[in-house]
Amino acid sequence: MSEVLRLAVPNKGRLEGPTARLLSDAGLSYENAERALSVRVRNVALELLFVRTEDVGELVADGVAQLGITGLDLLAESGLPLEVVTLLGFGRCRLTAAVPNDSPVTDISGFTGLRVATAHPRITARYFGEAGIEMTLVPLRGSVEVAPKLDVADAIVDLVSSGSTMLVNGLRPVATLLESEAALVGGPGYPAGDGERVATMLQAVVAGRRQRYVLMNAPESALDDITAIIPGITAPSVVPLATRGMVAVHSVVAASDMWEVLPRLEKAGASGILVLPIEQMIP
Numbered sequence: 001m002s003e004v005l006r007l008a009v010p011n012k013g014r015l016e017g018p019t020a021r022l023l024s025d026a027g028l029s030y031e032n033a034e035r036a037l038s039v040r041v042r043n044v045a046l047e048l049l050f051v052r053t054e055d056v057g058e059l060v061a062d063g064v065a066q067l068g069i070t071g072l073d074l075l076a077e078s079g080l081p082l083e084v085v086t087l088l089g090f091g092r093c094r095l096t097a098a099v100p101n102d103s104p105v106t107d108i109s110g111f112t113g114l115r116v117a118t119a120h121p122r123i124t125a126r127y128f129g130e131a132g133i134e135m136t137l138v139p140l141r142g143s144v145e146v147a148p149k150l151d152v153a154d155a156i157v158d159l160v161s162s163g164s165t166m167l168v169n170g171l172r173p174v175a176t177l178l179e180s181e182a183a184l185v186g187g188p189g190y191p192a193g194d195g196e197r198v199a200t201m202l203q204a205v206v207a208g209r210r211q212r213y214v215l216m217n218a219p220e221s222a223l224d225d226i227t228a229i230i231p232g233i234t235a236p237s238v239v240p241l242a243t244r245g246m247v248a249v250h251s252v253v254a255a256s257d258m259w260e261v262l263p264r265l266e267k268a269g270a271s272g273i274l275v276l277p278i279e280q281m282i283p
């Protein structure tokens with residue numbers, strides 16, 4: 001095992017860009033202009049290993065890296081005994097069973113006897129096995145969605161995010177086998193100390209992205225109503241303004257609630273409402 005902690009990350013594909021943004025948002029400073037296999041982070045005792053997304057789990061399981069970033073679907077498909085340290089909130093998709101639009105199949109019992117193309121044979125076999133449905137697996141590495149058109153298969157199990165690829169290929173979803181997103185994973189020797197620091201920093205970015213910092217001015221008389229709307233992590237901060245009877249209220253609100261919260265704050269008497277991003281947050 002190397003002295004410096006190693007984090008294996010995707011070097012291409014869908015998870016590459018969002019992973020690079022996460023590392024940069026966490027304040028890791030590195031440059032990989034020549035697209036080297038590994039690079040030492042300047043400001044933290046950490047080495048990044050740039051590998052194919054599907055190899056991340058294996059490298060972590062082998063102890064070549066102590067931590068890795070990969071998709072939950074790949075982790076489940078690999079069957080490797082790794083620990084999900086934290087979910088990262090990107091690379092969201094579903095592993096979906098689908099049939100051609102003109103198929104009479106409406107639920108998974110209809111998959112009996114069908115040829116099912118998939119790049120996730122392990123998860124697929126387990127899913128249909130547990131449901132007591134006998135089908136024939138057609139393992140493929142890619143282009144799963146065109147298998148029915150080529151008459152290589154009658155149905156597919158493939159990853160879907162928006163669903164547009166399936167739509168374009170004339171496929172209709174029937175069931176979801178697995179919900180996936182990118183995750184930080186740790187090996188059997190998942191280290192305390194430096195490893196935990198890396199996990200904490202990435203978690204802080206992920207948590208920050210889900211929240212907004214909200215500031216507003218309000219008459220003191222509206223404080224109870226406003227506190228009820230935005231209770232914050234512990235309680236909102238309240239700072240007196242130079243104008244007597246007026247206060248500034250600061251709080252943290254889930255980004256997904258802003259749509260509902262802002263009009264209520266305005267109605268409760270708040271004005272000068274500002275919504276700011278949070279770069280990192282440890283609740």
Ligand code: AMP
Pocket residue numbers: 012013014015053070071072073074091092093159160161162180181182
């Ligand atoms: P790659 O094959 O390198 O582009 O990476 C594929 C990984 O990205 C998958 O294993 C998933 O974890 C994730 N992913 C997210 N959305 C999708 C999608 N719509 N199709 C395929 N993979 C997706």
